[in-house]
Amino acid sequence: MTATRAEVAAVACSDLFRGAGTILASTVGIVPTIGARLARLTHAPDLLLSDGEATLYADTPAVDEPFREPEAPFAYARLFELIARGRRHVVMGAAQIDRQGDQNLSAIGDRDHPSRQLLGARAAATNTVNHATSYWIARHSPRVFVERVDVVTGVGPARARAAGADRFQDLRRIVTDLAVLDFTGPAGTVALVSLHPGVALDQVTAATGFPVHIPADVPETRLPTDEELRLVRERLDPRGLRDREVTAS
Amino acid sequence: MSDKRLSIEEAVATIESGMTIGIGGWGSRRKPMALVREILRRDITDLTVVAFGGPDVGLLAAAGRIRRLVYGFVSLDSIPLDPLFTQARERGGLEIEEYDEGMFVAGLRAASARLDFLPIRAGLGSDVLPANPHLRTVQSPYSDAEYVAMPALPLDVALVHVNRADEQGNAQYLGPDPYFDDLFAMAADRTIVSAERVVPTSALLDEGSFHTLLFSRIYASAVVEAPRGAHFTTCAPDYDRDEAFQKHYAVSAKDPEAWAEFERTFLHTDEAGYQAAVTRFHTDRGES
Numbered sequence: 001m002t003a004t005r006a007e008v009a010a011v012a013c014s015d016l017f018r019g020a021g022t023i024l025a026s027t028v029g030i031v032p033t034i035g036a037r038l039a040r041l042t043h044a045p046d047l048l049l050s051d052g053e054a055t056l057y058a059d060t061p062a063v064d065e066p067f068r069e070p071e072a073p074f075a076y077a078r079l080f081e082l083i084a085r086g087r088r089h090v091v092m093g094a095a096q097i098d099r100q101g102d103q104n105l106s107a108i109g110d111r112d113h114p115s116r117q118l119l120g121a122r123a124a125a126t127n128t129v130n131h132a133t134s135y136w137i138a139r140h141s142p143r144v145f146v147e148r149v150d151v152v153t154g155v156g157p158a159r160a161r162a163a164g165a166d167r168f169q170d171l172r173r174i175v176t177d178l179a180v181l182d183f184t185g186p187a188g189t190v191a192l193v194s195l196h197p198g199v200a201l202d203q204v205t206a207a208t209g210f211p212v213h214i215p216a217d218v219p220e221t222r223l224p225t226d227e228e229l230r231l232v233r234e235r236l237d238p239r240g241l242r243d244r245e246v247t248a249s
Numbered sequence: 250m251s252d253k254r255l256s257i258e259e260a261v262a263t264i265e266s267g268m269t270i271g272i273g274g275w276g277s278r279r280k281p282m283a284l285v286r287e288i289l290r291r292d293i294t295d296l297t298v299v300a301f302g303g304p305d306v307g308l309l310a311a312a313g314r315i316r317r318l319v320y321g322f323v324s325l326d327s328i329p330l331d332p333l334f335t336q337a338r339e340r341g342g343l344e345i346e347e348y349d350e351g352m353f354v355a356g357l358r359a360a361s362a363r364l365d366f367l368p369i370r371a372g373l374g375s376d377v378l379p380a381n382p383h384l385r386t387v388q389s390p391y392s393d394a395e396y397v398a399m400p401a402l403p404l405d406v407a408l409v410h411v412n413r414a415d416e417q418g419n420a421q422y423l424g425p426d427p428y429f430d431d432l433f434a435m436a437a438d439r440t441i442v443s444a445e446r447v448v449p450t451s452a453l454l455d456e457g458s459f460h461t462l463l464f465s466r467i468y469a470s471a472v473v474e475a476p477r478g479a480h481f482t483t484c485a486p487d488y489d490r491d492e493a494f495q496k497h498y499a500v501s502a503k504d505p506e507a508w509a510e511f512e513r514t515f516l517h518t519d520e521a522g523y524q525a526a527v528t529r530f531h532t533d534r535g536e537s
Binding site for chain 2: 165167
């Protein structure tokens with residue numbers, strides 16, 4: 001079976017949770033949500049999943065179907081306690097990510113007169129200094145990967161270190177429609193980990209608005225197994241929502 | 250025991266311009282929208298609003314009632330951004346204090362315990378600190394650790410909407426999440442509780458367990474019966490979010506003419522007029 005780009009990305013998101021154990025997987029976006037559920041159905045059975053509202057669920061439905069088997073109540077107040085406790089891995093989106101690994105969800109432009117007001121700080125600062133954090137970027141482009149973010153909501157390695165807030169920081173990876181990246185460049189800057197099959201290196205460098213660190217060896221992102229493809233196509237996303245989020249074939 | 254029931258007009262008449270008001274709920278979930286609509290009908294302005302923002306913030310910001318907004322996010326949930334809020338920000342002139350959500354909760358907890366601040370890990374290294382130059386950090390007396398000293402967010406008045414309350418203000422939520430309504434109530438000098446239904450104390454356990462009683466009358470100063478008082482946000486299990494209407498709100502908000510029409514139809518009227526107009530909105534769309 002030939003995997004699509006969205007399927008490769010979904011499996012890369014699943015791999016974020018390898019060895020995670022009994023923690024809460026929180027995801028924003030279709031592809032990471034498929035990834036977390038795929039992880040629970042394959043290599044990470046002890047993951048906890050919520051409906052993003054107030055309940056943890058024992059079942060693992062398709063991404064556009066409701067959960068049905070409540071496992072425990074999980075009000076927002078409990079979420080903040082859990083974050084402080086650290087037993088969570090979040091995959092957030094970003095309006096911008098920069099070379100230092102800082103993320104922006106808040107606004108584009110000047111603080112008092114933004115050209116584009118976005119969500120606000122949300123809990124990005126809380127997440128990034130307390131537990132495992134990854135990012136999902138559906139369209140890898142210089143608009144997202146910028147030299148300097150306009151507002152730092154999620155804290156990158158250098159700033160966390162400088163502020164003495166790196167004790168519990170655990171930045172993992174950035175999965176995009178083109179590649180997998182992480183924060184292992186010089187001084188914790190963004191580095192390339194792997195290229196998705198069919199993606200050339202210069203495609204990624206052209207789509208990244210700063211000089212991304214390129215290690216000597218850049219492998220291809222692994223292909224999904226037949227079992228993973230079957231689970232994604234038949235069980236987790238039979239109506240193909242992933243292809244709306246990732247347009248490349 | 251004292252009967253704290255007031256009409257919506259009487260309750261909101263106690264809010265004065267310049268006050269700091271906390272608004273319960275979360276995003277587009279169980280917001281005290283009827284109380285917000287009543288503020289819009291009155292000449293109450295210059296407010297400091299403290300909220301996990303949704304359409305409450307959008308409506309008040311668009312009407313120019315907010316001097317300063319203290320928030321972690323503003324979202325309509327099923328629609329990521331509230332157009333009225335984003336427009337107000339992009340126009341400029343809306344003073345903001347943007348906190349990370351974890352910091353925001355710590356600020357309410359500090360106020361509810363009458364502390365000046367609470368230490369929190371979140372915020373260090375982020376732009377929340379430089380953007381709020383009054384924020385300080387605090388050194389642990391036990392280790393080298395340094396934390397953000399999140400200042401208390403005390404409120405003059407908290408506005409919350411719950412599923413049921415009795416006439417003394419014992420408040421009950423029947424949905425999945427209490428959000429932070431109890432914290433808002435504890436952080437405030439006074440709390441106005443609106444409820445879908447005001448029931449006898451003895452009936453509070455008819456629909457939910459003892460654990461659905463969110464806060465007691467200690468923290469309530471006024472009780473307003475406001476059926477569909479969270480509309481168009483969700484007030485499960487009494488009703489879900491009115492997605493069609495929320496979409497109409499968001500689409501109208503993007504066009505000045507359409508917004509003027511929205512205001513004429515839904516906001517330039519009393520609460521009964523609003524609810525009737527919402528019913529007509531659905532009838533006209535062919536929904537019964």
